[in-house]
Amino acid sequence: MKDVSCDYNFFTQFDLSLKPLPRQGWKIHISCYYDNYQDILNIVSDYCFRNKITFKYINNTNILFSLLEKSANRFSAGKYITIYPDDEKSFKYILESLYDELKLFNGPYILTDKRYLDAKVIYYRYGLINPQSDSYQDYLIGPDGETIKDLKDCYYFQPDFVTPPFSEELIQEPKYLSKKYLVESAININNSGGIYIAYAKEMHKKVVLKEARPYVGISEELTSIYFRKNEKRNLGILASSPYTPNIIDEFWEWEHYYIALEYIEGINFSDYAASAGPAVMHKENKQELIHCYKKIKEIFINILKAVIEFHKSEIVLGDISSDNIIVNNTSITFIDLEDAQLIDKKPQFNAKTVGFYNEGIDELSLKNQDKQKLGYLFLNMFSNSNKLLYLDRTGGMTDRIFQSFAIEYQVPKIFVEIINLLIKSKNIELEYVLKLLENDNLKVTYDNAIKKEIYPCLSEEINSLKKTIQYHYNKHSKAFYPINSPEKNDYSLLYGYPLISLMGGIHISEENHMKDQILKINDISLANGISGYLFYKSLIGQFKDIESYIKKIDNEIKHLSDINIRNGLCGIGITYLHMYKKSQDKSFLTKAIDLEKRIQKLVISELEKDLIGINLGLLDGLTGVAYFYTYLYEFTLETKYLVLSESLIKKILSHKKIFLREFHFQLNPIQMFFHHI
Template sequence: MGRIVEKHYELYCLADPTFYDSPLAGPDDPGFELAHRTVPGGWARTRKPGAVAYRPLTATPPGQGWKILISARIEEAPEVLAKVGEHCLERELAFGFVRTRPILHLNNAEHADRGSSGTFITVHPAGEAELETALAELDGILGGHRGPAVPGGLRYGKGPVYVRYDGEEGGAGLSPQDGAGAADRSEPSFTLPSHVTPPAFLLPYMAGHDDPAADVPYRVESVLRRTNGGAVYLATDARTGERVVLKEAHPDAGLDEAGTDAVARLSHERQVLERLAGLGVAPELRAYFTQGSRHYLATNRVTGEPLSEVFASRHPLGGAGEADLEGYVEWATEICATVEDAVMKLHMNGLVLRDLDMSSFIVRPDGGVTVVGLEAAQPVLEATGTGFAGSGFGAPLGTVGFDVDRFALACLRFALFLPLTELFLLDRGKAAELAEAIRRSFPLKEGFLRPAVRIVSGGETRLAPSLDGWRQMRSSMARAILASATPERTDRLFPGDIAQFESGGLGFAHGAAGVLYALHVTGAGRYPDHEEWLLSRALNGARGGRPGFYDGMHGVAHTLANLGHHQAALEVLEAAGRDRPPVQATDLYGGLAGIGLNQIYLGELDKALGTASTLAERLPGQAPGGTGLMYGASGPALLFLRLYEKTGDVQWLDQAEAALRLDLGRCAVQADGSLRVTEGRRVLAGLDRGSVGISWVLGELLRYRADPGLSAARQRLDRAARSLFHRQPGLFTGRAGALAYLCRERAGGWGLEDPEAGRQLAALSWHSMTYQGHLAFPGERLLRLSMDLATGTAGVLLAVGGALHGEPVGLPFLSGAMPASRQDAAAVETSRADRG
């Protein structure tokens, strides 16, 4: 649990209340005038979700090098853009800018991605001489304006003009997700690559570029958190030796939904702390001071741990072993009462906490709690709900006064048992269902959730979507998917994850190909009009497209061949291969492993052997950047196993084992005895990156090679799939992936079923929603519905089909879904012969 939502998901929530959608699809805000006016002669304009870029036709597309970054306050943004845009058009300087005021606001929000914080406009000079001239002229033009600081930028002059050297190549410096396209830089200060010598005209500015925190009377020991608005440090008072928490706020940055900046909020927090002094419910104020333009607040350090961390370590449904449910219920109900008592003290002082979630409370060693993060607290007559579930506890729009906190406290009662409260802003009627699921899983007293259900539901009731009967479930999910289709659009056919907007909505993981595949193989039907949408766009856009399986044209071709469009599948792959450098990645998702497996499916064994040989040479020295089935070495291992089955050559079995050991080397045994992928502080169990995918492929290897050590490792990996709690419902990262894994042997036609599958199938109801009266599921982050294969309803359909369908179904290349039928292979060979 935590209040931070990845900024780009929040951005894609703005355009539609039901699905993630491109900001370009939103009809309410056409953007700044430069975003849609007639393009001057000799210029090209590129519009992406969230950003617009202008480039002279005679200029080389901007790449690595010096960039001028300009910030602006929201209210001054149109004027600043008009001045800078006119100047750049006159001087023929390539430039890009954030497309709308709401997106600029979001980029500068407190918990947004710091990579795009501050930057409103990016200007691309052609060299150092042009850089010097442009900096001087822009500084003169923007005199009198101000804006938030740009992380990693060197301020030039007194205004909102900054300069930075970026070593990354890329377009106009504008990404689909980050309005201004700045690289995600965690360092707060201006730095240069070692090979870059700064021009002489920047040296005076670099000499004056000191750390504003250097002169504060505190020794910083560690950074607890950085945000767009500043930072929180653990520090020691150099005068007294007392350890304190030191908060830093930057002006014009870290905006909240009302546009209030971090400095104003920190000043407000000072007033709140003074108001609560001596009550024992909040930290004690030690100091408030300024250093330059930055403001600082110091409080005593409260001993304890955030409730979010205590909860994560104690929650019993995340493991596969026996859990002390009664002990957990006793702790959870006590901590809930303690939190409610603390919030009541704020209410008695006329304050509403407002931004309340599990990270808002420190659990002290004495069992009490201290409220932290009071900058959002408001007087009762001013407090309103945000209408957004970024924290999981956000009250709906229209909620006012103490009811804002009452809604959040009701969410806390749910979240301590099933932390899925983001679903409430999609459907408040979901509260009664989750309450029933909690009562079935925990020995709770009858009345504990009753008031929470009443508050969250707001009187809304509905019939829960049925999970009874395969035919009924299949029909309902298919109807939801079909009802969501937008064949009139060119950027997507079915709404899914935000990743679809990076690849045109065609792909197997997040686009039309995966959805049509799932509908077809589960017996939910063929849809010629939608197949034509995929066919026409694949054939028109294949050249230059990504070649990979889950993110590119091999996945599209696989679906086309599966649907009988064999000639088109070959044409798509032929076009996709033109003028492209060889694929370097080794993984299944977008690299050589997926390509090789699809070559086997298409009957091109010689090509698959060549692909696998290249992969085998590359894999030891270029281990995949990720882990697991989709992004690690388990995907290549799957290709090697299928080649062993095809050829009987034991070298492929050796390669498969070696690859799997690479992924196993990135796993660690957890407290519950399971073996899970560890990446820093993250523990991954999902089908795509985690234990479930590795276990699936390792089980395939053990069919051919007995090894006690590997067999023991697989038993520990297997435990991860038996965890009752999954935060996501989807196929790649959630419960549907565990269900598909548990039914793998059934899908393989061996007549065996895992008894755990029934429990996971029933628990899909925790996430089930309705779309136009039909069964649907939320996507990544649970903030919007999704219909795609990797994160949404189509993936759940495929997994449930693996459990209940009369014929073996599943992901391509795994168990019964591989290899291609003889009829398909023969048809592909016939198509190849027909082509000549």
């Protein structure tokens, strides 16, 4: 059937129009929810077939439902059906026609678009539709030949050369929110809403605002608004607890629901482990470690007391993780209770964060599930080996690596014992664990025989992981990538088969059709683009037939202004330096040096600024730029590069708001690749 094009991963497109798709123009997005997606598809598809209008839709319910959840990519969230009008006249006619049919349906607001009238599932925006694969494929072209980047941000954007298709509706300004609060910064923003630090004008103090958007959630009933109201109820029950924030306010603004909570000073458990845990101490400095362990003991005691109190109040937490607890010296506060539930009620959901439970979790009562999650939380203070639960859900690998860490860093035996009790004992009482910890003197005793038993296991674990990857790849290779979202491409360094090839030791030959697909990728970055693919090829020693990739990067790089490693110029520079190291082809070094001139201009302007609001991290910030300059110095021995690197590092260290999470000792895939450099 020639009028159907299908990507079997996640969408089907019907090319019904008698005209070719325009390069750019108005497009219509239709959203939906769990209870209406089939009805909406029936209505829209019937209309488009009758009127010969090209459209596409998400054909995989797993993918569709993932776009309705809290964790969905905000740019893609809610985009169920995309309609491609032939021109502006047909665009307006389609909207008017579908309005009567769809105005009573509900769905999430599409953040990149404008809503059509009061129809909660009809949205539109002006953007690229069918661009040619050339240097302007990411750009809108105006009537005078001017180019404007087709923005991929989560707000409505309309280029200046486009006339609004409808008279501007009166935008309702926030009344209560702006009257009562001044929003200062965002702690976190996801598809379900944001969490913000705000200044309460009447109370003259900082608060935390938690927002919930409608029609985002895990089912028809369990929406983000349901969970936010659930959190308010739980905090009300625990109003007298010293381990939870106080409720200050609740209100609606437009269609969004908000609660305002007491602002808690401190850093989250994860950042505490990354900045003050034993992994960042000098293990030879016994006094420093002893002081560290004494503070950890007090933190653990307070966490145990908190959970004991919650359970006595008939509340189970459900989602216990290192991001949900604030630590201030040794005081602790649980700051996320949206997933907590009453013990005596039939559980409506079972919230879990991967890395804080093992495969036996579902056999436990809700109270005992909390205890197992506490065990992995405590383990996470010492080692990130709990992240291996993503791969080995038995917990065996996690346990062995933690035991190895405990020996190397002389972790007091009581910590190892209570972690084992919480994770492995089905009916352990928290009061008993608390008493053990309170009465212990943090003694360290390890048998040398244990060392001999544990260390050889680590290489076995790595081989086991490789075999697991190989088995699943051979069984169904397509299921392996992309692993994040439909927007990632199969050849992405972080999300595609290069990662699988390297981690699993799998050789995949490059066919001609693969090369054509790679060259169509509209991204030249290290993380998700063509530079990353070149980085992969250099790691496996393949330098033949790469000229077309280099040419693609050369053509596109003039449009790039980011300087970070993940998506910017430094990532491409690191790729060229690594290719030079592996091939000794000086043309790659020359490219890196030429690229540095552009980076330097951007860096100097950054150094002149106050760093507030500037990312200081490795992959997305200035630490990554310093890394690039250090790496460049390694190959050129030109002092000016080392001086620039040192200047950046001094500037970063002088700034008090360092993003600790990026300095945590867990390695993500890009950091793993740096170990090959």
